[in-house]
Amino acid sequence: MEAAAVAVAGSVTPFSGATITRPRPMLREVSRAMAQCSTCSLQQHCVPVGLDMEAARLLDRIVTSRIRLRKRDVLIRPGQPFTALYAIRSGSCKTVLIAEDGNDQVSGYHIAGEIIGADGIATARHDCQAVALEDAEVCVLPFERIEQLARNDSRVQATLHRLLSSEISREHNLMLMLGTMRAHQRLASYLLDLSQRYGSRGYSSSEFMLRMTREEIGSYLGLELETVSRLFSRFHREGLIQVQARLVKLLDRIALKQLVAASA
Amino acid sequence: MEAAAVAVAGSVTPFSGATITRPRPMLREVSRAMAQCSTCSLQQHCVPVGLDMEAARLLDRIVTSRIRLRKRDVLIRPGQPFTALYAIRSGSCKTVLIAEDGNDQVSGYHIAGEIIGADGIATARHDCQAVALEDAEVCVLPFERIEQLARNDSRVQATLHRLLSSEISREHNLMLMLGTMRAHQRLASYLLDLSQRYGSRGYSSSEFMLRMTREEIGSYLGLELETVSRLFSRFHREGLIQVQARLVKLLDRIALKQLVAASA
DNA sequence: CGCCGTCTTGACGAATCTCAAATAAAGTGG
DNA sequence: CCACTTTATTTGAGATTCGTCAAGACGGCG
Secondary structure (H helix, E strand, O other), X not given: OOHHHHOOOOOOOOOOOOOOOOOOOOOEEEOHHHOOHHHOOOOOOOOOOOOOHHHHHHHHOOOOEEEEEOOOOEXXXXXXXXXXXXXXXXXXXXEEEEOOOOOEEEEEEEEOOOEEOHHHOOOOEOOEEEEEOOOEXXXXXXXXXXXXXXXXXXXXXXXXXXXXXXXXXXXXXXXXXXXXXXXXXXXXHHHHHHHHHHHHOOOOOOEEEOOOOHHHHHHHHOOOHHHHHHHHHHHHHOOOEEEEOOEEEEOOHHHHHHHHHOOO | OOOHHHOOOOOXXXXXXXXXXXXXXXXXXXXXXXXXXXXXXXOOOOOOOOOOHHHHHHHHOOOOEEEEEOOOOEEXXXXXXXXXXXXXXXXXXXXXXXOOOOOEEEEXXXXXXXEEOHHHOOOOEOOEEEEEOOOEEEEXXXXXXXXXXXXXXXXXXXHHHHHHHHHHHHHHHHHHHHHHOOHHHHHXXXXXXXXXXXXXXXXXXXXXXXXXXXXXXXXXXXXXXXHHHHHXXXXXXXXXXXXXXXXXXXXXXXXXXXXXXXXX
16 A cells, blocks of 8 residues: 555656666565564664664564665656655665756765665655665665654654754765865765775775766766776875775775875 | 753854954843744744644744854854754854864855754764854754654654755755856856845845855855955956945846856 | 777866965954 | 954966866676
8 A cells, every 4th residue: 555655667767867778677666574674684774773672673664665776777766756765775876966957966875774865855856866876675764654653752753863964964074075175085085985884884994896987986076087087096006095997995094084184 | 941052152162164363252042932933024934834823833832042143153063062953033154064174164154044053963963163144143942842842743843854854955956066066157056046045035136245255155165265256256247246345236147047057 | 709888098278276466345442 | 433453355377186088998798
């Protein structure tokens, strides 16, 4: 009785930031039996963070289903009615802002444990697009249920508020980066951010795979793809990192941090 | 029993983005009797927007006090414990993000009817500074009360969620601007945004006073103050606006919009 | 094996920043 | 209210960063 959250088609749209070249099938809803926060291995990184077992059980009532995404599948499209938040269970997504004039910008890179879709609440429509960067799985959190549960339990309520507010803080950091940093500082900052996020999830914090193209990274950082490429080469040449296509290894984290902090 | 929200000192801090040259007295709390959403003239623009009379009365229980600010008074300082949101009743404020390295950036310009402080929820501490750009008055909305009321009334809850989400959307727009626009487009975009916001509050949408310096505007737009100044001169020369110090008059709104929309 | 999307690198130019100096406006104390 | 001090704004000239255009290399997939 509530497949609404999965009303996400898969065909090409005029919005599409990614170059989708072939029609895609509907996104597939996965058995809801498996969607349980209380037994999920991501508990410490996802919505339930900080909640005790009892509260985590409450969340089991929210997560009604999961969606499997293949690389380039579109999870959210701009203008789409807002019904749910999505928690990434595995894989990664980018979010893309698309202005009326066609201007677009990658506004986020999201990995397991992170939540997307909060932009849609105010207007009841999403204003960004979300696309899988690799095969991924997301949990669907119907917003009505969240609100209902939040009214009945202050822990759930606090979790929701924390979640919305941290999206605001995340964007604050991005704005600081876009508004005050030089190209090389932005890239260094991006690499350190990835490192920190992978590290806190138990992946290597010094060696990882970039899931976005140079162009997408550039868009995210407010730069052209050539600038990103040149900076990767320069960092490599200067011994700060080792980079081979999408595989990056941080060699001198301290120097990277100094780059970011340097006022000039 | 709850003066906590007013625990805001006024002396010089190492953070201070504005150049405050003298010590300032404590911010003054104003009689709480007057703070009533249900009779406030800003109802259509502030928190109560969209609520009926009955729901607006609920908000009266939230707004416990008001604070008067003089120009340059600091309402929120970074790191300060989060206790409340603030609704601007009159006057205007800027919010400033401050990085550890001292890097700072104006992240918002807020006028009557707008809410500030939502960044603090996630970490229980504010991460931005809020400073009055002119004499102003703000309503204090203790967050505990908001949450309590939101649990009991879904209209209040929805209002809160809408409010947090629109802050996210506001920042999305800023990011698009910082990440994809040229200097002249950013300024045109800023002027149109001011125009729209003043207009919707019953002020003139074509003639208004800038409350920020060229430097603050530059910081907000990710530009140097000289660039801002030159652009004001250029827009004036080209007949798009008339500008005399802080007083701006929009002469050709269509051309300004075209500037913003132009892809190159 | 060849195509296509991605990435790298170079050369050049435009946009923007930096530094500097003059002018205008605002704030301060008498 | 005036004279003085400080802050804000404008404008110019030169330096720098980054974007644009172009060509070729790389690599994965059919």
